[in-house]
Amino acid sequence: MFKQATVHRMMKEEEHAYLFQYGITSGLWEFREELAKFLSARYGEKVHRQNLILTCGATHGLQMILTTILHPSGIIFIEEATYMIALDMFKQFSGMKIVTVPTDSEGVDVAAMEKIVRKEKSRGSWTMTEGKPFWAMFYTIPIFHNPTGVILPKSKQ
Numbered sequence: 563m564f565k566q567a568t569v570h571r572m573m574k575e576e577e578h579a580y581l582f583q584y585g586i587t588s589g590l591w592e593f594r595e596e597l598a599k600f601l602s603a604r605y606g607e608k609v610h611r612q613n614l615i616l617t618c619g620a621t622h623g624l625q626m627i628l629t630t631i632l633h634p635s636g637i638i639f640i641e642e643a644t645y646m647i648a649l650d651m652f653k654q655f656s657g658m659k660i661v662t663v664p665t666d667s668e669g670v671d672v673a674a675m676e677k678i679v680r681k682e683k684s685r686g687s688w689t690m691t692e693g694k695p696f697w698a699m700f701y702t703i704p705i706f707h708n709p710t711g712v713i714l715p716k717s718k719q
């Protein structure tokens with residue numbers, strides 16, 4: 563999260579027009595501004611457009627996470643059954659380790675997952691790298707899970 567003053571400075575910089583140039587990498591700011599307003603109203607707390615990135619679908623977003631903020635030898639926790647295209651993509655990042663967490667009829671088994679995450683973290687086989695702040699991620703599909711269709715109950719969220 564950015565400080566308020568930083569956000570204002572970034573907003574001003576973004577609003578410059580760049581004639582004959584490609585658009586802003588993170589997506590058209592006018593759109594992100596409207597999306598930020600919509601999300602702020604829905605969440606009941608301020609969302610800044612600087613914290614939003616426009617992607618070409620969920621798959622693009624996932625690919626961006628894998629290539630930017632996750633450590634190259636990081637861990638990807640996944641549910642026992644998961645979206646096959648995401649799994650194919652994870653396998654392409656050969657330095658990363660895929661670790662399965664058990665699920666039941668209500669989605670991920672949170673208690674079992676906690677133990678698995680602790681165990682993996684204690685192994686500490688990664689080293690901190692500039693600009694790669696995360697050692698692990700959890701790929702989950704909490705709503706209308708593909709392929710099981712399960713919706714994670716509120717008690718597990």
Ligand SMILES: Cc1ncc(COP(=O)(O)O)c(C=O)c1O
Nearest residue numbers: 618619620621622645648703708
């Ligand atoms: C869990 C999940 N993620 C991503 C996708 C594909 O999304 P997109 O086309 O936005 O990349 C699908 C499509 O079925 C999906 O089920």
